[in-house]
Amino acid sequence: MTFSTRGKYRGSPGTLTVGGGSLVFTRVDGLISKKERVVVTIPTHAIVSVNVEGLVGKKLVVLVDGSKVPGIPRHEFQVRNPHDWKAAILREMGSGEPAESKSRDARKEVYVKEITREIVKVPCSYCGALNELTVKKCMSCGASVGRG
């Protein structure tokens, strides 16, 4: 799932997109023959934190682990809805690594697995109604059943 809106990176307008394991800022250059240019690509696995800073004209601040990707560790984006962006990036970070998503799926699989338990029923020796093995009295006629 990708999330994309227009925004600004270092003062220049463009489009910020998150999805497919990376956060990308692209800019369209040229008036007649438009060329889309990738300004910055940040792999989501390299993102250390996402913050919204500033009271007026809120900025989306993405901090990157310098040991994972070369370049500047701090990226500031100006977007209309920085809080939505923060959520979208965090979501992408959670589903980025293939190994991680695999284990997540496995966990989900276990979680939805139905627990089926066999309930043994025994017929009442008086009326023949089926009662659970745990009951002391027949559910139908009230006679004592089982070993009691």
Ligand SMILES: [Zn+2]
């Ligand atoms: Zn009975």
